[in-house]
Amino acid sequence: MQQGVGVHIVSYKVGINFFPTALAFFKQLPLHKPLGLFTIVAISSCLQLSHAQVSPLFPDDIYADERARFLILEKSLRTLPKRRLEDLDAEIYGLANYPLYPYLLRLRLERTMSLKTQREVEQFLEDYAGQPVSYGLRYRWLNYLSSQGHENAFLSSYRDGMGAKLTCQALGYKLKRTDDPKPVLTDVDPLWYSGQSQPDECDPLFAKWRSNGLMTPDKVVKRIAIAAKEDNRRIIPYLKRQLPTSHQYLADAWSSVSRDVSLVNRTRLFPLKHKNSEAEILTWGIEKLAWRNPKAAIKAYNTYAPKNIFSEPELHIIQRAIALSATLDFLPEAHEWLDKADIAGASDDVKFWHVSFLLRGKQWQRVVDVIDAASPELQQEENFRYWKARALEELGNVMQATVMYQQLSTERNYYGFMASARINSQPNLAYTPAPRVQSAVHAIANTPATQRATEFYRLERSTSARREWRYLLSNLPDSQVTDAGVLAYEWGIYDQAIISFAKSGYWDDVERRFPLAFESQFSEKSETYDVSKAFAMAIARRESSFMVDAVSPVGAAGLMQLMPGTAQYLAKKKVSRHTLFQVENNLDYGVQYLRYLGDKLDNNPVLVSASYNAGWRKVLEWLPAGEALPVDIWIENIPYKETRSYVKAVLAYQYIYEHQLGENKNVFPQLTQDVIPSSSAVSTHPVTGTLQLAPH
Known part of the structure; x- marks a missing residue:
């Protein structure tokens, strides 16, 4: 989903999993199950669905x-x-x-x-x-x-x-x-542990719970912590009054730090009378502070770490946040903190960013060393196998690198396709269509849930229809979920076909998982705006899985998840959300927006796809400050996790659609040769006055 065209998007670096667009809500279906490249999230549960007209290809209408x-x-x-x-x-x-x-x-x-x-x-x-x-x-x-x-x-x-x-x-x-109230009152604890005020109906229950001696200082402090983390300081004064005097300063500390995390450096808030409780406050505050001001977080860490108040997991949390934030800010301290954080027990993303940081500096031997120090499971991830091969190739060990590329090239994902390009071989789609058993598909079509879903589709009630289809999938034996995917594909319910194949784990039916939905409309718009048809279809597949009536939590709508403001900018007139549910209109604005981004970004598919997800202003900020970077290294260093995955998915999907459309094209060989230009290539358009990437 795109950011607004003419609006500067202000965002804050709040963690490696942060991304600024509504695609936080969205899924990524893996190209090939064993690889785990993407996390499956049921797309239907993440989108609000409108009542827009859809036209599945149902059998004869008997009702x-x-x-x-x-x-x-x-x-x-x-x-x-x-x-x-x-x-x-x-x-x-x-x-x-x-x-x-x-x-x-x-x-x-x-x-x-x-x-x-x-x-x-x-x-x-x-x-x-x-x-x-x-x-x-x-x-x-x-x-x-x-x-x-x-x-x-x-x-x-x-x-x-x-x-x-x-x-x-x-x-x-x-x-x-x-x-005997005690057995009943033991069930009150989960109700107490809420960061928000509970309904009035709970007040007599809490009073009885307290009068029976079940409210302890630790339970009160725990609720204060929950409220502070949820940014609800309004109930902290009430909770503070429930504490003995000796513990009340903890309420003040939580309130202060949740309001301004830089106050972790105000040592008088932390007299270390209750070290475990204070360590929790400091861990939470320093982690938050690290994403805003890593140098201030380092100061706090250096103040409290020598006092030995942090547990080992708390140290991991703080060191991770400082290391990753320093890396994203290109601070000279990044190297030191990555070494400090990349230890046994650290989260996998620390290792990922350690490698990415070294790639940015082209420290190839260190890349090999860091990957070799990872757990055996992590070393088998496709990204680490690709980067070890890349590093070995750069170090002159071409034979070993080629063997690793060959192994990786058999896999159907971004890294497999990149590996294929590096050894001049064709990517492997490993296409094996799911068997179509007439009796099995017929049985699915006649289940009560399928019939209810069908009726709701005929009534143009997509939300209810998809709710019934989810119920169907959740109650089918695993062996029949693929049959449901085949049926959905044949009926033209492409989003449910995609979800069904994902749930069944049948990844190799590429044709049904990447349907040529709305092909004639894509052809027309792609020709009109001189945009690759395969690229446009890849964007739509990634954005909505071809739900024509999908609506994101922030209002992006339709096949290509367009914001009404973006459509209005392109149309130079008011565009309603309902207009964006119409396939013709949505594709017109969506493909036109790809043309707009292509003109602004020198038709670079990597930068265009990143901009469609995160906004072009943000992407220009991510251009290398010094020399240009190889495409694969730049992608690996995209700060937003969602955008990194998005770009990799779109590029892989583009190749799949090039194959599906019978086009003799492959974007990946060019990607191995291209570089992402430095920020010095950004200029101001002489007419519009907006920023753009100068043509190379």
Whole structure:
């Protein structure tokens, strides 16, 4: 997803996993399972989905009449007075064989809730337990029972995990029914450990918990820490009053440091009376401070580390933050802190950035040494195998490097494709289509969940449809999830096909995992704006997995996840979000934006893809300050983890789509020859006055 075109994006370096765009929410599907290049995150759970028009290629419509009756009944159940709802029963039951019949039953139960319908509600919750149609109904039922004072019915229907308010009510009702409160009160601790104020219904419970001696200073300090870390200092004064005088300074320290992390250097806040508690405050504060001001964090570390108050895990946390922040800021101290942090027990990203730092300086022998010192598991990661081969090649050990490149070139990922280019061989797509068994696909098509999803798609209710498809996948045997992917592909539900193949672990069906969705529209727009069709499709595949109605948490919309502001900049007129759900419009603005970035960034696909994710202003800031860097080294040093992975994914996807489209192209050989220019190549456009990369 792109940043706004004409807006300077201000961001703060808050950690190696930080990235400034809404793609924090998004997934990356691995190209080849054993490699672990990307983390699978179920894309459906990370996007809000609109009700935009989609056009799956479903079989014959056998429920057209029932669907029309369903819509009429649904409206009547929502609008008729409660006293008249019984008049609809015969019509409702007349749709008992229609896939969405349970949704009518739910609507009726919601409108007629009373103690008299308890058996019906509980039977419904039992019959449809775990299914999307039941989501939220128990919560609504319990709130109704609570509001009416039906305590016994409430306890009968209550289940764990219903939220603080209902949990406190359930525990309160249980206390009324027992002579020994201690077993009930032991369940209060999880409710207490919240950084936010809890509902009023919890107050009597907390009072009983406290009067029975279960509130200890350690528990109060723990909640203060949680609140401070959540930036909720408003409840700290109340919590401070629950502490003995000897512990109250800890509340002040947490409040001060959470407001201004530089106050870790104010030693009077830390008299070391309760060293473990103070070490927790300092660890949290120094780690946060390191990302903003690594030199100030180093000062704090040097003040407190000699006092031996930090545990070994706490030392790892602090050293990691300082090392990585110093590396990203190109500080001379980076080398020292990477050596200090890169020890047994350190997180894997310390090793990653140690190698990246050495690559930036082309310290090839040190690259080999650091990789060889990694754990055997880490040494087998594709990135470390690639960089060891690269280093050996630079050191003149061409034979060993070639062997490593050959091994890596059999794998279907960015590093495998780069390795192939370095030994002048074709990348290996390892394409093995999933077998299509007619009876198995037919069985999936006729499951109740699939039929419900199909009906919701026909009703243009994509959110509900995808919810049913997720339920389907979660309840299918592993052996049948691939069949669901085949079915979704054939029906043109490409996002669900991609998710289904990812869940099944069948990575080798490249054609179905990288469908030629909306090919004619991509052809037209790519020709209009002189943008590689394979590149545009790779961007869309990475952005939305071809969900035409996808909406990110910050409002990016459609196939290419465009912000309305970006579209308006390009269109020179107001563009609604609904407009961006239309494939034609979304691709027009998305491909046009790729052209805009190409013009600004000398048509460099690496810089364009990075800019689409992180914003072009940020990418210009990342250009090397000194001499130009080889493309692969620059990519490895992109500060944002999301953008690094994004660029690698898009480049790999581009090659796959070049193959899918029958194009005799391969971007990777050129990548092994190209360099990313230094910041001195940035100039001001003579007409627009905006920054741009000078043509090479």
